[in-house]
Amino acid sequence: MKHARVIFEGREHTGTAHEFNGQADVAVRLGDGRVVPQDQLVWLPPLAPTARPRTILALGLNYADHAKELEFKAPEEPLVFVKGQSTLIGHRQLTHRPADVKFMHYECELAIVVGKTAKHVKRDDAYDFIGGYTVANDYAIRDYLENWYRPNLRVKNRDTCTPLGPWFVDAADVHNLPGGPMALELRTTVNGTVTQQGNTRDMIFDAPFLIEYFSRFMTLSPGDLILTGTPDGVVDCQPGDVVVTEIDGVGALVNTIAAR
Amino acid sequence: MTTSFLPTGTVYGTLLNFRAEAAALAPQMTEAPYKAPPKAPVLYVKTANTWSPHGSAIAVPASVPEVEVGASIGMVIGAEGDIEGFVLLNDLSIPHASFFRPPVKFKCVDGFLGIGPALRDAQDVADPAQFRVEVRINRELKQSIDFWQLVRPAPQLLADVGEFMTLAHGDVLMLGCDLGRPLARAGDRIDISAPGFETLSNTLVKEATA
Numbered sequence: 001m002k003h004a005r006v007i008f009e010g011r012e013h014t015g016t017a018h019e020f021n022g023q024a025d026v027a028v029r030l031g032d033g034r035v036v037p038q039d040q041l042v043w044l045p046p047l048a049p050t051a052r053p054r055t056i057l058a059l060g061l062n063y064a065d066h067a068k069e070l071e072f073k074a075p076e077e078p079l080v081f082v083k084g085q086s087t088l089i090g091h092r093q094l095t096h097r098p099a100d101v102k103f104m105h106y107e108c109e110l111a112i113v114v115g116k117t118a119k120h121v122k123r124d125d126a127y128d129f130i131g132g133y134t135v136a137n138d139y140a141i142r143d144y145l146e147n148w149y150r151p152n153l154r155v156k157n158r159d160t161c162t163p164l165g166p167w168f169v170d171a172a173d174v175h176n177l178p179g180g181p182m183a184l185e186l187r188t189t190v191n192g193t194v195t196q197q198g199n200t201r202d203m204i205f206d207a208p209f210l211i212e213y214f215s216r217f218m219t220l221s222p223g224d225l226i227l228t229g230t231p232d233g234v235v236d237c238q239p240g241d242v243v244v245t246e247i248d249g250v251g252a253l254v255n256t257i258a259a260r
Numbered sequence: 261m262t263t264s265f266l267p268t269g270t271v272y273g274t275l276l277n278f279r280a281e282a283a284a285l286a287p288q289m290t291e292a293p294y295k296a297p298p299k300a301p302v303l304y305v306k307t308a309n310t311w312s313p314h315g316s317a318i319a320v321p322a323s324v325p326e327v328e329v330g331a332s333i334g335m336v337i338g339a340e341g342d343i344e345g346f347v348l349l350n351d352l353s354i355p356h357a358s359f360f361r362p363p364v365k366f367k368c369v370d371g372f373l374g375i376g377p378a379l380r381d382a383q384d385v386a387d388p389a390q391f392r393v394e395v396r397i398n399r400e401l402k403q404s405i406d407f408w409q410l411v412r413p414a415p416q417l418l419a420d421v422g423e424f425m426t427l428a429h430g431d432v433l434m435l436g437c438d439l440g441r442p443l444a445r446a447g448d449r450i451d452i453s454a455p456g457f458e459t460l461s462n463t464l465v466k467e468a469t470a
């Protein structure tokens with residue numbers, strides 16, 4: 001099942017993906033049974049609020065081709081950074097590009113949503129701790145990159161710079177796909193032109209590895225997120241650009257760049 | 261039974277915000293891997309799994325002989341983006357020499373942030389630069405921290421961070437930890453105190469082996 005969290009007629013609703021005019025997933029069936037097309041909704045990150053702010057772990061350089069593109073050798077250990085919760089926005093929202101920056105790029109990423117409390121999880125059991133998946137677009141503003149705790153928060157923790165959604169897809173639905181979560185095609189289009197393509201099978205550190213790795217030193221809680229990194233093909237985005245980060249079986253996350 | 265303040269938002273730590281700390285690293289700042297002094301505040305996140313209320317025991321991983329005690333004060337953000345109050349913090353780290361990559365595995369270990377016990381109302385604080393924090397390990401004074409030594413005083417740090425991200429109501433922004441952070445090990449009791457604040461105490465214990 002694909003779940004959404006939306007605002008409709010001024011109220012927050014949860015709902016599930018629904019077909020509309022014969023097209024799958026273009027509408028949401030709200031909890032009260034009404035079916036509403038995508039464009040009439042304000043989309044929120046598809047995660048219920050938690051009592052404690054969720055932990056958002058993000059991977060840098062987790063695809064061999066992207067590591068090469070950025071002229072680094074593939075890391076021997078995950079390159080991990082943490083994001084604050086207030087950077088998240090929903091599907092079909094605006095992401096602000098500061099005036100005068102030269103290079104701001106999207107990053108299409110499979111996001112793992114932790115399903116239950118995880119500590120000292122073994123790789124073979126890791127999938128049991130995943131509650132679902134969604135799509136993240138983990139924007140970076142490269143002008144601000146400094147070599148202190150790189151990638152630093154000025155590059156990666158900006159308001160509106162982490163669109164998430166549209167759907168929270170139940171783990172079983174993704175695990176049952178041919179090849180499972182580690183064989184999903186990813187792509188990004190900018191104004192309809194494909195600029196980034198990859199496959200989750202090319203991750204250096206895959207989902208079970210990451211659950212095992214993190215849960216070795218930190219307890220993961222339901223709703224925590226792991227953004228698993230991005231493949232080759234990042235390009236600069238300008239105000240007005242419509243960026244769609246899409247992962248087969250998970251969803252197509254639409255986002256528009258706005259001047260700030 | 262202790263009731264202790266715990267944040268409702270994200271907790272951000274700040275590196276290099278004490279003059280002595282910045283001066284100690286200055287000779288390396290233009291060398292690899294840093295290549296330049298930082299222009300903006302250098303922040304890290306203390307994830308929610310690290311939060312330990314006042315009075316609680318904090319487990320030290322079996323693989324680590326000692327941890328670094330980073331005593332600090334956090335600004336708790338109010339509804340209008342103002343400072344609602346201040347809170348004592350015990351920002352523990354596994355000692356590490358490089359500040360090039362984010363310190364997640366050194367700083368986001370379960371329990372590695374002592375917090376509290378109580379929020380001190382911002383209205384009761386004339387000037388955060390007058391804060392003086394003392395760190396005691398097993399009742400012995402190990403460190404005194406004067407907050408007039410900040411590179412970016414509290415209002416400036418808040419403004420400079422606000423240049424690139426909005427701190428939400430309930431978020432906490434740490435003022436930084438000074439040079440000379442004491443080391444502690446399982447069995448030690450750490451007390452962090454400051455005039456006007458209730459003392460924050462935590463004990464370190466050995467990690468229970470699974």
